[in-house]
Amino acid sequence: MKKITFSLLFAAGIFLISCGDASQSSDSAGSAEQVVAGGQEAVQDDESQKDVVKIAVGSPDHTTLVAALKQAELVTALSNAGPFTVFAPVNAAFDQLPKGTVEGLMQDDKKADLQNILQYHVAVAVYKVENMKDGQMIGQANGDNITLTVKDGKVKVNGTANIVASIQASNGIIHVIDAVLLPPAK
Amino acid sequence: MKKFKQLAWLFAVVAFGLFGQQSCKPKGGSSGVGADAAAKAYVAPGTYDEFYNFVSGGFSGQMSVYGLPSGRLFRVIPVFSVDAEKGWGYSEESKPMLNTSHGFVPWDDLHHVALSVTKGEHDGRWAFGNANNTPRIARVDLQTFRTAEIIEIPNSAGNHSSPFITENSEYVVAGTRFSVPIGDNTDVPINTYKENFKGTVSFIGVDPTSGEMNLSFQILAPGINFDLARAGKGKSAGWFFFSCYNSEKANTLLEVNASQKDKDFIMAVNWKKAEEYAKAGKGMKKKVRYAHNKFNESTHTATSVIKEEVLVLDPKDCPDMVYFMPCPKSPHGCDTDPTGEYIVGSGKLAAVIPVFSFTKIQEAIAAKNFDGEYDGIPVLKYDAVLHGEVQKPGLGPLHTEFDGKGNAYTSFFVSSEIVKWNIQELKVLDRVPTYYSIGHLCVPGGPTSKPHGKYVVAYNKITKDRYLPTGPELTQSAQIYDISGEKMKLILDFPTIGEPHYAEAIPASLVMPKSKKIYKLEENKHPYAALGEGKAKVERKGKEVHVYMSSIRSHFTPDNIEGVKLGDVVYFHVTNLEQDWDVPHGFAVKGANNAELLILPGETQTLVWKPEKTGVYPMYCTDFCSALHQEMQGYIRVSPAGSNVPLTFSTGTNLPTDNK
Ligand SMILES: [Cu+2]
Numbered sequence: 141m142k143k144i145t146f147s148l149l150f151a152a153g154i155f156l157i158s159c160g161d162a163s164q165s166s167d168s169a170g171s172a173e174q175v176v177a178g179g180q181e182a183v184q185d186d187e188s189q190k191d192v193v194k195i196a197v198g199s200p201d202h203t204t205l206v207a208a209l210k211q212a213e214l215v216t217a218l219s220n221a222g223p224f225t226v227f228a229p230v231n232a233a234f235d236q237l238p239k240g241t242v243e244g245l246m247q248d249d250k251k252a253d254l255q256n257i258l259q260y261h262v263a264v265a266v267y268k269v270e271n272m273k274d275g276q277m278i279g280q281a282n283g284d285n286i287t288l289t290v291k292d293g294k295v296k297v298n299g300t301a302n303i304v305a306s307i308q309a310s311n312g313i314i315h316v317i318d319a320v321l322l323p324p325a326k
Numbered sequence: 327m328k329k330f331k332q333l334a335w336l337f338a339v340v341a342f343g344l345f346g347q348q349s350c351k352p353k354g355g356s357s358g359v360g361a362d363a364a365a366k367a368y369v370a371p372g373t374y375d376e377f378y379n380f381v382s383g384g385f386s387g388q389m390s391v392y393g394l395p396s397g398r399l400f401r402v403i404p405v406f407s408v409d410a411e412k413g414w415g416y417s418e419e420s421k422p423m424l425n426t427s428h429g430f431v432p433w434d435d436l437h438h439v440a441l442s443v444t445k446g447e448h449d450g451r452w453a454f455g456n457a458n459n460t461p462r463i464a465r466v467d468l469q470t471f472r473t474a475e476i477i478e479i480p481n482s483a484g485n486h487s488s489p490f491i492t493e494n495s496e497y498v499v500a501g502t503r504f505s506v507p508i509g510d511n512t513d514v515p516i517n518t519y520k521e522n523f524k525g526t527v528s529f530i531g532v533d534p535t536s537g538e539m540n541l542s543f544q545i546l547a548p549g550i551n552f553d554l555a556r557a558g559k560g561k562s563a564g565w566f567f568f569s570c571y572n573s574e575k576a577n578t579l580l581e582v583n584a585s586q587k588d589k590d591f592i593m594a595v596n597w598k599k600a601e602e603y604a605k606a607g608k609g610m611k612k613k614v615r616y617a618h619n620k621f622n623e624s625t626h627t628a629t630s631v632i633k634e635e636v637l638v639l640d641p642k643d644c645p646d647m648v649y650f651m652p653c654p655k656s657p658h659g660c661d662t663d664p665t666g667e668y669i670v671g672s673g674k675l676a677a678v679i680p681v682f683s684f685t686k687i688q689e690a691i692a693a694k695n696f697d698g699e700y701d702g703i704p705v706l707k708y709d710a711v712l713h714g715e716v717q718k719p720g721l722g723p724l725h726t727e728f729d730g731k732g733n734a735y736t737s738f739f740v741s742s743e744i745v746k747w748n749i750q751e752l753k754v755l756d757r758v759p760t761y762y763s764i765g766h767l768c769v770p771g772g773p774t775s776k777p778h779g780k781y782v783v784a785y786n787k788i789t790k791d792r793y794l795p796t797g798p799e800l801t802q803s804a805q806i807y808d809i810s811g812e813k814m815k816l817i818l819d820f821p822t823i824g825e826p827h828y829a830e831a832i833p834a835s836l837v838m839p840k841s842k843k844i845y846k847l848e849e850n851k852h853p854y855a856a857l858g859e860g861k862a863k864v865e866r867k868g869k870e871v872h873v874y875m876s877s878i879r880s881h882f883t884p885d886n887i888e889g890v891k892l893g894d895v896v897y898f899h900v901t902n903l904e905q906d907w908d909v910p911h912g913f914a915v916k917g918a919n920n921a922e923l924l925i926l927p928g929e930t931q932t933l934v935w936k937p938e939k940t941g942v943y944p945m946y947c948t949d950f951c952s953a954l955h956q957e958m959q960g961y962i963r964v965s966p967a968g969s970n971v972p973l974t975f976s977t978g979t980n981l982p983t984d985n986k
Binding site: 183187188189222223265271 | 878880881904906909927951954978
């Protein structure tokens with residue numbers, strides 16, 4: 141777990157995003173303009189603190205999560221001003237899911253399911269560990285609640301996922317968790 | 327009855343005349359605009375303009391920044407006037423920037439912009455602006471787009487001939503528009519103007535690394551009015567040229583009395599020589615008072631120091647330093663071409679544009695080809711220094727810029743037009759109307775050794791019927807003309823803040839890469855910074871309550887404060903903990919008699935608040951910062967003077983519990 145924290149912090153520190161550069165019109169007079177599509181994830185900025193997406197993208201322990209965020213088209217939203225609390229399951233957490241689950245969710249026809257699950261990992265507000273209370277419920281972006289348990293200063297989400305590290309991002313906070321959160325069955 | 331009929335006829339004729347004229351006039355969209363104009367001014371959404379246009383804000387006191395060719399407004403940089411929107415002049419940190427020898431001055435009139443240059447070309451480091459009323463020069467840092475420094479100019483009144491700049495930004499100048507009594511006794515009858523009034527031109531040294539300004543020396547001049555100026559370049563780089571009017575030395579009804587003579591002057595100053603004299607101690611140290619204000623980027627705080635001495639060089643003691651060149655009728659513009667050989671005078675009441683030759687000036691000086699003296703200063707013979715005159719160019723020439731291809735572009739206020747002419751041949755090549763009454767104009771890089779050409783922008787004084795009306799006062803306005811071809815073509819009108827006088831345009835590539843995104847928290851040395859939520863606190867020092875507050879999406883720490891009493895003065899020192907580009911937080915508290923704070927990422931700013939009544943006051947973030955911006959709020963409780971409510975503060979914990 142120490143190692144995960146370290147690699148994530150490392151990523152937050154030095155990761156340089158490679159992204160589309162908004163084009164400069166060197167000859168505005170009637171030239172064909174290339175307008176860059178996409179959102180704030182394409183902003184070129186090596187000076188600011190990294191946002192939650194850039195930190196996750198730079199973490200070798202979150203490649204599954206990042207791939208899923210891209211497939212679910214959530215990168216633009218999470219590059220926004222926030223504030224966000226992102227519960228970020230490590231790759232190993234996704235590996236614990238029944239075989240084929242992740243692959244299935246990555247299919248285009250399952251995009252809505254994937255979005256639902258990922259949005260269940262995001263709250264709009266900054267929840268810091270020191271402010272979390274035992275039994276506290278937090279409304280997540282998909283509309284469902286998670287429940288926190290706090291014991292001896294350690295926080296568990298829905299009784300299954302441990303917060304193993306927390307990283308401050310420019311637009312919120314990432315809590316690294318060791319299990320994937322599954323929305324309540326409807 | 328007959329008489330009445332005649333009168334009615336007269337009315338009808340006059341009315342028809344007015345109406346007819348109006349209905350025949352080409353309307354906005356179609357007047358002289360080619361079919362391809364829209365494409366030429368169009369900068370597609372998500373793409374950048376090619377040039378930054380730094381435009382003086384005139385009586386707004388500010389400097390505005392537009393894109394060319396789109397005419398889009400990016401920012402109004404507060405310079406000499408308070409700006410409640412940005413807390414400029416309202417925050418404790420920025421107040422010293424507006425200090426002068428007359429105390430705090432919340433307004434001025436910014437007429438001209440000078441961008442820093444290296445080897446005669448734009449270097450994208452600083453933009454200087456002049457205060458016309460209470461004489462000052464400001465330096466705006468082009469990394470932060472914030473006013474970094476303001477220096478007051480003593481022995482000056484109406485700092486109009488300013489802030490023009492030398493070829494390597496060694497000096498910016500400040501020539502006084504009004505001559506004034508100078509010395510120990512300034513309480514003299516106004517009609518003793520001729521004996522007692524003097525003009526000055528000041529040379530303000532610019533540190534080549536930091537940009538910091540220093541009032542290096544002043545040159546004492548006859549009691550005339552200085553209007554505009556330009557440094558030489560290339561071969562003439564060691565010289566400065568100042569247009570002068572009122573050589574009649576009138577002190578009343580200048581409209582008539584300062585327009586008597588056929589010729590006024592351009593004053594040519596050998597500033598390299600002046601610099602030598604200053605270093606050799608040739609000047610007199612005069613007692614004066616002027617403010618020098620600097621904004622410190624690490625303490626995020628300005629300081630103002632009053633200085634009390636200036637070195638004055640008198641041409642009487644400094645031979646070969648100053649000469650006058652006769653120039654027709656109250657010259658305004660005084661512009662050196664990119665080669666530095668030609669100096670174009672624009673006499674605003676003249677029927678010609680005289681072009682002077684630097685080579686001939688040097689020859690005339692060497693040969694002492696003088697036409698007498700004016701107040702002891704040699705006057706060069708007009709014909710000896712003249713390259714030639716542009717005949718009948720238009721009415722009321724004001725100001726000239728260059729395209730680097732041998733052409734000059736002169737604005738004509740009275741005939742409302744821009745005239746393109748060839749410098750060598752002095753021949754008019756093209757003319758276009760402006761809508762209406764152009765003042766200055768601007769070619770990107772136009773005053774430098776290497777103009778970028780492409781456009782000329784007209785800054786107009788009158789916009790009647792060009793825009794939807796907004797009551798008695800209409801928008802200020804600029805117009806962009808494409809000058810890439812032989813003929814000038816109007817491509818866009820765009821509104822500006824008031825009032826645009828001179829402006830400069832610079833390629834975006836020289837400014838954009840250096841633009842600062844955040845202030846680093848680890849470099850924040852503000853004495854009241856809360857560099858982390860754990861550092862937030864509230865302290866009482868007698869009647870002062872200091873709130874060390876932090877802000878980050880989406881809360882203040884602390885956001886509940888109690889124990890303030892009537893009679894206290896509360897200092898909210900708000901530190902924006904964000905380290906993210908374009909995420910300022912604002913701060914406002916109900917009943918504050920000043921303004922909001924707008925705190926940039928990593929910065930600390932202070933608002934002073936003197937509550938007048940007991941109660942609970944809300945405070946909130948004014949800059950929409952996040953999805954929970956509307957939640958970014960707090961309360962401060964004010965109790966009676968003798969109250970024993972203890973001083974407490976908290977965020978999220980709902981403490982204290984014991985004083986409910
Ligand atoms: Cu805010």
